[in-house]
Amino acid sequence: DIVMTQSPDSLAVSLGERATINCKSSQSVLYTSDNKNYLAWYQQKPGQPPKLLISWASTRESGVPDRFSGSGSGTDFTLTISSLQAEDLAVYYCQQYYSTPFAFGQGTKLEIK
Amino acid sequence: EVQLLESGGGLVQPGGSLRLSCAASGFTFSSYAMSWVRQAPGKGLEWVSSVIASGHTVQYADSVRDRFTISRDNSKNTLYLQMNSLRVEDTAVYYCAKDHYDYVRGWFDPWGQGTLVTVSS
Numbered sequence: 001d002i003v004m005t006q007s008p009d010s011l012a013v014s015l016g017e018r019a020t021i022n023c024k025s026s027q028s029v030l031y032t033s034d035n036k037n038y039l040a041w042y043q044q045k046p047g048q049p050p051k052l053l054i055s056w057a058s059t060r061e062s063g064v065p066d067r068f069s070g071s072g073s074g075t076d077f078t079l080t081i082s083s084l085q086a087e088d089l090a091v092y093y094c095q096q097y098y099s100t101p102f103a104f105g106q107g108t109k110l111e112i113k
Numbered sequence: 114e115v116q117l118l119e120s121g122g123g124l125v126q127p128g129g130s131l132r133l134s135c136a137a138s139g140f141t142f143s144s145y146a147m148s149w150v151r152q153a154p155g156k157g158l159e160w161v162s163s164v165i166a167s168g169h170t171v172q173y174a175d176s177v178r179d180r181f182t183i184s185r186d187n188s189k190n191t192l193y194l195q196m197n198s199l200r201v202e203d204t205a206v207y208y209c210a211k212d213h214y215d216y217v218r219g220w221f222d223p224w225g226q227g228t229l230v231t232v233s234s
Contacts, residue, residue: 040220042158049208050158052222061222093158097219101174102160 002026002096006105012113019081021108023094028074031098038098041070041079044107045090053092054079086112115139115223117209122228129199129232135192135209135225143167143187146212148221149194151205151230161207162194166215177203199232206230 003026013019029038037057042050052061054070057077067082081088089112094105121133135147148163162183164171171183182195192209206229210221 038219042221049224049227050221051224052220055213055220095158095220100160100163100172100217100219102163102219104158104160107157 001101002103004094004096004103004105006094006108008108010109012111013084014113016083019084019110021079021092023077023105025075025096029096029098030074037073038096039077040095040097042093043090117225119209119225119228122230124231125199126234127201127232130197131230133194133207133228137190142190144215146215146217147192148210148212149207150210151207153205163217165217172217201232204232
């Protein structure tokens, strides 16, 4: 089974500053036949269900602000929020959909400094 | 607008059973795979089970295999999760989520609001 590990567990960033969340998979989630990374990022605000932000490691979903970006390949991935807004307070999860059991990282709690 | 509305959660004793439902609207339900994902109180997300659009193929996490059964009724636009032999560690909010394809791809969007299952004596 693929294990997903995020770092840090929590992060405090000032408004307008950059936030970076890392995600590492225990094995590659890059499918060589289509050269795609089977990696998604979700945002979960307090009291709400998760919301898909990014799929294929770097493809932003429709309606997601462009301050959110995803990068990385193989086993190492990053979610970057370029200029933190107050509404970005949330827990962020990475998830691999390369193989079952689909696995999530433990989550990174993003707080406003 | 895609809407997913879960129901059926509640308090049940260890060893008991519950059936969760997820009523879907705003999309062609029979064209998409569907999944259940759970979240224990204050914890992270755990994939539970998925079913392809036709309902003929299902997948389970090891933690629920042989105890939980996923199914769907495409005529009623409804997804189900039959949960038997419930354990304290099954306590969680259970979310249903739509997949992007008719087969199980495993990326979930959107999610319902969830239904809380509490297993306790």
